Amino acid sequence: MAVITMADVAKRAGVSKSTVSQYLNKRFDYMGEKTKKRIEQAIEELDYSPNFVARSLRQKKTMTIGVIVANILHDFSTQVIRAIEDACHEQDFHVIVCNADDEPVKERRYIEMLRAKQVDGIIVFPTSANVTLYNDLLREGYPLVFVDRMVSKVNVNAVISDNEETVRLAVGEFVAKGYERIAMVLPSLEQQLSPRVERMEGYKKALAEYGLPYCPSYLASGEIEYVQPAFAKMIALESPPQALLAGNDLVLFEVLEYAKREQMRIPEDIAIIGIDDVSFANFYNPSLTTVAQPTFEMGKKAAELLLKQIKNGESSQEEPCVHRFQPTLKRRSSS
Amino acid sequence: MAVITMADVAKRAGVSKSTVSQYLNKRFDYMGEKTKKRIEQAIEELDYSPNFVARSLRQKKTMTIGVIVANILHDFSTQVIRAIEDACHEQDFHVIVCNADDEPVKERRYIEMLRAKQVDGIIVFPTSANVTLYNDLLREGYPLVFVDRMVSKVNVNAVISDNEETVRLAVGEFVAKGYERIAMVLPSLEQQLSPRVERMEGYKKALAEYGLPYCPSYLASGEIEYVQPAFAKMIALESPPQALLAGNDLVLFEVLEYAKREQMRIPEDIAIIGIDDVSFANFYNPSLTTVAQPTFEMGKKAAELLLKQIKNGESSQEEPCVHRFQPTLKRRSSS
DNA sequence: CTGAAAGCGCTTACAG
DNA sequence: CTGAAAGCGCTTACAG
Numbered sequence: 176m177a178v179i180t181m182a183d184v185a186k187r188a189g190v191s192k193s194t195v196s197q198y199l200n201k202r203f204d205y206m207g208e209k210t211k212k213r214i215e216q217a218i219e220e221l222d223y224s225p226n227f228v229a230r231s232l233r234q235k236k237t238m239t240i241g242v243i244v245a246n247i248l249h250d251f252s253t254q255v256i257r258a259i260e261d262a263c264h265e266q267d268f269h270v271i272v273c274n275a276d277d278e279p280v281k282e283r284r285y286i287e288m289l290r291a292k293q294v295d296g297i298i299v300f301p302t303s304a305n306v307t308l309y310n311d312l313l314r315e316g317y318p319l320v321f322v323d324r325m326v327s328k329v330n331v332n333a334v335i336s337d338n339e340e341t342v343r344l345a346v347g348e349f350v351a352k353g354y355e356r357i358a359m360v361l362p363s364l365e366q367q368l369s370p371r372v373e374r375m376e377g378y379k380k381a382l383a384e385y386g387l388p389y390c391p392s393y394l395a396s397g398e399i400e401y402v403q404p405a406f407a408k409m410i411a412l413e414s415p416p417q418a419l420l421a422g423n424d425l426v427l428f429e430v431l432e433y434a435k436r437e438q439m440r441i442p443e444d445i446a447i448i449g450i451d452d453v454s455f456a457n458f459y460n461p462s463l464t465t466v467a468q469p470t471f472e473m474g475k476k477a478a479e480l481l482l483k484q485i486k487n488g489e490s491s492q493e494e495p496c497v498h499r500f501q502p503t504l505k506r507r508s509s510s
Numbered sequence: 511m512a513v514i515t516m517a518d519v520a521k522r523a524g525v526s527k528s529t530v531s532q533y534l535n536k537r538f539d540y541m542g543e544k545t546k547k548r549i550e551q552a553i554e555e556l557d558y559s560p561n562f563v564a565r566s567l568r569q570k571k572t573m574t575i576g577v578i579v580a581n582i583l584h585d586f587s588t589q590v591i592r593a594i595e596d597a598c599h600e601q602d603f604h605v606i607v608c609n610a611d612d613e614p615v616k617e618r619r620y621i622e623m624l625r626a627k628q629v630d631g632i633i634v635f636p637t638s639a640n641v642t643l644y645n646d647l648l649r650e651g652y653p654l655v656f657v658d659r660m661v662s663k664v665n666v667n668a669v670i671s672d673n674e675e676t677v678r679l680a681v682g683e684f685v686a687k688g689y690e691r692i693a694m695v696l697p698s699l700e701q702q703l704s705p706r707v708e709r710m711e712g713y714k715k716a717l718a719e720y721g722l723p724y725c726p727s728y729l730a731s732g733e734i735e736y737v738q739p740a741f742a743k744m745i746a747l748e749s750p751p752q753a754l755l756a757g758n759d760l761v762l763f764e765v766l767e768y769a770k771r772e773q774m775r776i777p778e779d780i781a782i783i784g785i786d787d788v789s790f791a792n793f794y795n796p797s798l799t800t801v802a803q804p805t806f807e808m809g810k811k812a813a814e815l816l817l818k819q820i821k822n823g824e825s826s827q828e829e830p831c832v833h834r835f836q837p838t839l840k841r842r843s844s845s
Numbered sequence: 846c847t848g849a850a851a852g853c854g855c856t857t858a859c860a861g
Numbered sequence: 862c863t864g865a866a867a868g869c870g871c872t873t874a875c876a877g
Contacts, residue, residue: 180854191864196856205862227627228567229854231870237563239606239627247592248583257582260609269606269627271574274595291561292574292604432793455788458767460795515870524849531872540846564870567853 179223188217192193199225212311217385221354231293233405240481243273243282243299250424251451251470253299258474259298266482268295277366279304286312303367318484322477325369325497332484332495334477337470338370339500341379342420343377344466346381346446348510349418356444358409358416360426361396373394374422374450389410396422399484402429410437410445418446418510447509450502469500474499523552532836534560566628573600575816576624578617578634585759586786586805590657593809594633601817603630612701613637621647631816636661638702653819653835657812658702660832667819669812671803673705676837677755679784679801681716683845684753689781692717693728693744693751695737695761706731709757709785731757737764745772745780747762753781753845760786766794774778782844796843804835810837 181199190210197206198214209500214433215411217223227385231237237299242259244252263270271294275282279302289297289348301309309329312319321333342359349357359378373395382389393416395405406429409416421427427449441461449456452467476498485495520527525545532541533549552558566572577594579587591607598605601605606629610617614637621643624632631653636644644664647654678696684692688712694713696706710731715723726752730740741764744751756762762784774780776796784791787802811833822828 178854182854192855193857193864193866194862196862200856207862223745224622224626226567226854227562228572230856232561232563232567232871233856235869246594247588253582256607257609260582260607265607267623269608269623271604272591272595272607273599274592277866287559288602288604291559372521403869428789428793431790435793435795435797454763455766455790455794457789458763458770460770480860501554508664515868528848528850528873529846532847535872542846545847561870564873565852566871567855568872570853740874744865 179221184217188213201435215373239269241271241294241297255474256472258471259478262478272331295485320481336499338373342377343381344504350385354418357418358393359420364396379495403433421449424451464507464510465505468504513552515554519552523548574604576606576629576632589805590809593806594813597813616624630820655816667815673708677712677718679839685720689753691751692753694755696731696757699731739770756784760788799842800840800844802838
């Protein structure tokens with residue numbers, strides 16, 4: 176358990192710590208062959224591996240980034256994280272994952288902790304409540320990238336999907352199939368999270384584009400436990416919707432559960448499209464039409480943007496911008 | 511961007527670094543009230559936050575653990591990780607997540623990297639190929655916990671589910687429903703991963719327990735792309751199975767896809783039970799009987815075991831043991 | 846009750 | 862081509 180340090184290697188190889196350090200950092204320019212060999216052998220014999228914490232302290236970089244996500248249990252987040260992890264791993268970065276559960280206080284605490292740990296940058300699925308904190312980070316030139324969500328008044332690189340187009344694809348599909356009374360159920364808008372707001376606005380715009388009237392009773396949003404009641408209320412309308420767009424995967428779960436319980440036939444009684452390409456879409460009965468987000472591409476892009484900022488350091492005076500990714504309609508049998 | 515250090519705080523407060531350090535570590539025993547106040551104020555004014563990397567180097571602990579998982583995209587892993595993260599967060603630990611994709615080489619590299627970063631311990635969903643490496647870690651007294659899988663010849667704390675019981679529950683349910691020709695399809699056994707092996711053995715034992723013959727053509731295993739062909743082959747038997755147990759969620763996906771395409775009725779043409787309580791089990795048509803693993807409890811336990819080892823240090827001479835968690839049958843309509 | 850000094854394990858000018 | 866020295870930002874005996 177006695178840990179081997181660079182000094183041990185140096186002593187064994189009969190050289191100084193500096194030289195061992197040069198060796199480790201592959202600065203071989205002026206190193207004699209025999210010196211090299213001896214160091215190599217000493218490292219081998221002692222089974223030495225360098226202490227990254229010491230290196231990090233000295234170099235002021237940890238080769239670690241933080242990712243703050245709403246909840247890793249959400250498929251979308253998991254896929255984005257996996258892509259981030261892969262991209263980071265290629266460049267020998269590690270990632271610390273934190274679940275903020277959409278609680279601004281937790282988010283702030285995580286950001287502070289991650290900074291104290293000197294992570295080289297942070298990718299966050301932001302809540303909308305820490306504007307000042309984000310702007311402080313940006314002012315310092317701290318590498319930061321948003322994913323999935325934008326926050327107004329925070330001018331930062333953001334990787335998000337084209338939410339209006341997402342909804343337009345779904346509405347277009349419904350229209351093509353001849354449905355006119357098209358409803359949408361969204362998760363809670365209380366926090367004004369940008370994808371939800373954009374999807375809601377996209378819904379209104381898409382209806383207008385297709386020359387359909389916007390009917391407020393066909394649009395609902397709320398916490399997950401209110402999804403089924405809201406849906407039930409729509410169904411009970413004098414003129415109930417013929418088609419329903421589920422604002423994300425969790426909403427879709429609720430809708431499918433309700434439809435099953437009430438023995439509604441899909442798409443005869445109610446046509447359904449889900450946003451997020453759920454794992455069972457293909458083999459559900461009926462198979463489910465969905466609009467897929469390019470989660471892996473988004474995660475990869477976010478990692479690339481962050482790593483670029485980290486490499487460029489202060490000098491990276493590129494203006495941050497919003498990177499929109501295009502969704503894909505997966506046409507199946509529920510619409 | 512000029513970073514504030516403890517020296518800055520000390521100067522501003524007119525005390526020494528030592529005293530500031532005492533303050534930060536809440537060693538107030540002998541500290542004068544005015545000193546305390548002045549340090550507090552200096553920290554406030556300078557917006558100082560301590561550098562954890564420096565502290566880690568000095569104290570030889572990073573308050574960070576590593577989790578090496580086969581693939582974070584797997585629901586089981588995600589849930590376990592979430593539980594681990596929650597438990598760690600409570601004790602101010604952070605977690606670095608790594609995807610080894612069941613590749614022993616990647617796993618080894620991650621372990622070495624994590625150690626170089628001086629993480630205080632590692633939780634791993636192990637492949638079976640790095641026995642020596644694991645034993646080296648244990649010999650050093652390095653905190654290590656296995657989850658989901660055991661590895662023979664490695665005597666370490668492991669948190670796993672009772673796989674034989676899992677299968678017994680499923681077979682018992684089939685028997686209760688009057689099925690006699692019960693088949694099972696498993697993911698590849700090539701790597702001899704313990705849950706798969708145990709499930710296979712559990713299958714044979716359960717059949718024997720219930721007085722049913724074991725018929726080799728009712729048992730298949732292989733890479734995911736061979737699941738459907740294997741299932742097709744069973745169905746084509748002269749006396750095809752009446753009931754099928756899917757060895758995990760991915761196998762279940764394949765089976766459901768096949769059943770749908772071939773328009774098989776569930777459970778009339780084939781009764782199905784899945785291991786792992788998939789998200790859509792409740793509202794699938796028909797709803798799916800599954801055997802659920804207590805993923806969150808398992809993750810929590812793994813974190814607790816690891817954190818305990820970390821706290822106890824070398825002194826923790828408790829004999830490592832295997833912690834088995836009990837599965838639950840979720841009786842629904844597919845069986 | 847507080848401070849000076851040494852040290853954690855590296856890296857990096859700089860000297861020779 | 863290689864080594865001595867300083868320093869990254871903390872913590873921790875120890876002295877007073």
